[in-house]
Amino acid sequence: MTLPEKTDTLDLAERFPGAVSAETRPGYSGWVVLPEKLAEFGLYVRDDLSFDLLSSVVAVDYLAENKMEVVYYAYKTTGGPGLIWRVQLPRVDPIEVDSLTPVWPGAEYQEREIYDLHGIIFRNHPDLRRMFMWEGFEGYPMRRDWKEPFFEEDFKPFKSRWPEGSFFMSEDKSPLGDNIRP
Numbered sequence: 001m002t003l004p005e006k007t008d009t010l011d012l013a014e015r016f017p018g019a020v021s022a023e024t025r026p027g028y029s030g031w032v033v034l035p036e037k038l039a040e041f042g043l044y045v046r047d048d049l050s051f052d053l054l055s056s057v058v059a060v061d062y063l064a065e066n067k068m069e070v071v072y073y074a075y076k077t078t079g080g081p082g083l084i085w086r087v088q089l090p091r092v093d094p095i096e097v098d099s100l101t102p103v104w105p106g107a108e109y110q111e112r113e114i115y116d117l118h119g120i121i122f123r124n125h126p127d128l129r130r131m132f133m134w135e136g137f138e139g140y141p142m143r144r145d146w147k148e149p150f151f152e153e154d155f156k157p158f159k160s161r162w163p164e165g166s167f168f169m170s171e172d173k174s175p176l177g178d179n180i181r182p
Contacts, residue, residue, distance in 0.1 A: 012041075016033075023084075030083070035088075039100070054103075054104035056073040056110065061144045062091075070089070070120060095121065099126075099128075101122070112125075112129065115128055116130045116133055117142035
């Protein structure tokens with residue numbers, strides 16, 4: 001019996017020179033892939049490394065760093081550790097990256113969700129349309145710079161609703177609080 005290959009000993013940077021690098025940020029793991037090599041990298045991970053399950057695709061908005069990130073989590077259904085990689089994209093509209101739906105069909109709805117809520121366009125996606133918000137909805141609600149309708153101020157409590165700037169919770173004024181023992 002052979003033990004599963006450990007993903008932290010893979011040298012994907014050697015296989016994709018200049019296109020893949022190990023994640024170096026403290027607290028992060030995995031690999032960073034250049035957007036133009038994403039489809040090729042996905043095929044290599046699926047076909048040559050046998051990661052046949054793409055379990056999650058998520059997006060992260062780094063507003064302060066002016067970038068978006070799409071993070072992928074792949075596993076082997078035969079067991080073993082997973083593989084994490086990410087694509088970092090400049091935060092300039094339109095934000096576009098290749099779809100991995102042709103490689104892993106299970107990515108279809110996750111990419112649609114990211115498109116709907118973060119506004120990242122997945123090229124070559126078979127059915128890229130809104131999933132939660134209605135067609136014609138303005139903006140992408142999971143972006144950190146998105147302002148909800150009737151936006152008032154950056155910080156709560158809103159001065160228009162609480163002119164003194166203070167508020168209370170109704171639970172604090174409940175007379176039942178006097179009858180409860182800890």
